[in-house]
Amino acid sequence: MVDAQYAPMEMRAVDAIPEGPAWQYEPKWDGFRALVHRDGDRVAITSKNGQPLARYFPEVVAALAALGADGFSLDGELVVPVAGAFSFDTLQQRIHPAASRVQMLARKTPALYLVFDLLREEGADRVGEPLERRREALERFMHANAEEHGTLRLSPATRDRAVVDRWFAEVGGALDGVIAKRLGVPYASGRRDAAVKIKKQRTADCVVGGFCYAAGSTDRVGSLMLGLYDDAGLLDYIGFCSSFSTAERRALLERLLPHAGGSGFTGGAPGDAPSRWSRDPERDRSYVALAPELVLEVGFDQVTGGRIRHGTRPLRWRTDKAPRSCTVDQLETAGAVLSLIR
Template sequence: MLAKTVETVPEGENLSYEPKWDGWRALAFRHHNGVYLQSRAGRDLGTYFPDVVEAVRRAVAPGTVLDGELVVWEGDRTDFAQLQRRVTAGTRREALVNRHPAHYVVFDLLSAPPGRPLLDEPLAQRRALLAALIADAPAQLTLSPQTTDVGQAREWLRTWTAAGIEGLMIKQLDGRYQPDRRGWRKYRAYHTTEAIVGGVNPTIADPQVLLLGRLDDSGRLRYTGRTHTLRPDQRAELAGLLTPHPTTPEHPWPQPLPASWTGQLERPQPLPYVPVVPTVAAEIDVDTAYEHHRWRHLVRYRRPRLDLAVTDVPPLDGRS
C-alpha cells in the first residue's frame, strides 16, 4: 500500500499517526522453509539483510506476512548510507552486518499464522494482531509507534526528526490494506535554510534545476544537492542573476557530476550541468535526509537571497 503526499497534517476522527522512517520499505513473507524479504520494487533483499531474515524467522510462525521499514542506526539517528552499503559490500557484508545490524520496524500485518489473509480487515484490528504477534520478538524486530493524538504526532515532528524521522504517515483506523493504492497519506517535515547556486540545468537562460553547494572550512564550494524543477517565474528571475563560470579558474565540481553525488539509486547516470559563478544564495526548504554533507532528496527552491553574501550561508557542516 502506498501513500500520497499532503502539505499539512490532517486532523479528524478515526485517524492514526505513525513516524515516517528513513529506510527501505520491505515485505517479509514467513514461509515454512524460511523468510522472503521483498523490496517495494519486488527485489529479493534477503541476501543483503540476513540478520533481519533470521530475526523474522525466529519471531513469527509460517503464514505471517509483515510490512515495515528496514533501518540501520548509527548512534542516535538512522543512517541511510549503511543500508546502501549492504548492497555493495560483497565479501565485506558479514563484517558490515556485525558492525551495523539492521532493524525491521514493522507497522502492518497482511497475513496471520497459519496463513489467514488480513487485507480486508480494518487497520485497527491488523495493528492489534501485529502487536500481540511480535510482543516477544528480538530487538531487531520493532513495532512502529502509533498514536491517535495529533498533538503527540506533532511532538514527534519537533523531537524525533533529529533522529532521522522524515515526517508522519496518516492512516484510517477503519481502512483496509489496498496493495499499490495510495490510500495512506504522508507528511514530510521540512525546514528553511540557504545554499549557494553552483550550477544549473539545462541552461542559464532557462535554469529549470539548480545545483547547490556550501563552503567547507577551506572556502571551497562543495556540492550538497539539487532542486525540484523550478516554476517559470522563478526561472525568469534567476536567469537575470546568474553568471556563467569562466573556464579559468576551474569550477570546483567535476563535469559531469558523478552519479554517486546526485543520490540516484535506479539507473544512475552522470549529470551534465552548466557551471555558474557561485555568488547567488538561494533560500530552500529541505527535509531530514541529510547525510555526508548532502541532501539525499530533491530540495524545494523558495527565492534568491540577494541580501546574503555566500559567506553568510551556513557552512558545509551546518544543517540550519
C-alpha cells in the same frame, strides 16, 4: 504460503496532516518498504514491487527465522542506522551482487526491520480486520516474539496529534514525515484510499556557488549548485536545484552571469563524494563558478552524508541574507531518530 504475495497498501501524498478521531499516526521512515513472510524454516522478504530482498539482508532473515512464531506476514520498513539517523545511501549499498560484500556490510552496518502492520498470523489472514484490531494484534505479536531480537522493532503509532509534534521536536529533520492511516478500515492492498503520507519539508538558505548550463545550450540554466560554509569557513557543495520553467532558466542567466568567475566551492566540490552523478564517466561535471554573493532559500526533504539527497525546490532569493551566515548547521537534525523506537 511464504511464496504468496500481498500487494502492499499504498499511500497518497497530501500537504497537511489530517486531524480528528478517524486517524492513526505513524512516523514515515527513510528506508525500503518491505513485506516479510515466514512459514516454518522458510523466510521471504519482498520489496514494494515484489522483488526478492532476502539475500541482501541476511541479519534480518536470521532474526525472523529466530522468532517463536513460524507462520506470519508483516509489513514494515528496512533501515540502516548510522550516527543516530537512518542512512539511505548506506542502505542502497546492500543491493550488491557479491554475497561477500553483503555479508561484510551486514556486520559493519546492520539493518533493522521496523514493523508497522500484521497481515497474517499462524496461518490466519488479518488483512480484512480494521486497523485498530491489526495494531493490537501486532503489539501482542511483537511483545510475545520479538522483544529479545533488536533487529526487529515495533514502529510507534498514536491517535494523539500532539504526539506527532513531539516526534518532530525530538528528532527534527531525522524524520522523513508522517503516515496517517484511517481507523476502522481493513488493509487496503494495492489501494491508496486508507492512508496518506505527509513529507516534512525542511528549508535552508544556501549560497549559489555555481551553475550548469542546460544540456546542449548556452542560453539557459540547467541547475544551480548550492553550498554552505563549514566550521573552517570553506564553502562546501551540498546539492543542486533544477526545478525551473524554461522562461525562468533563461532569466536566471541575467542574475548569475554578473557573478561568474568567482572562487566557487572552496571546500567539498561537486563530484567529490560518491554519487550517480560522479560515477558516470560520460557525464559532463563542469560548472560555471560564481562569486559567493547570491543566497537562495530552498526546500528539501532529506540529507544523507552531509548532502541533500534529492534536488531542492527554490523558494525565494534572500537579498537580505549575508552569504557567510549560510552554514552547514542548517542541515543538522534535532536528535537521534532511534529514540522513537526504543
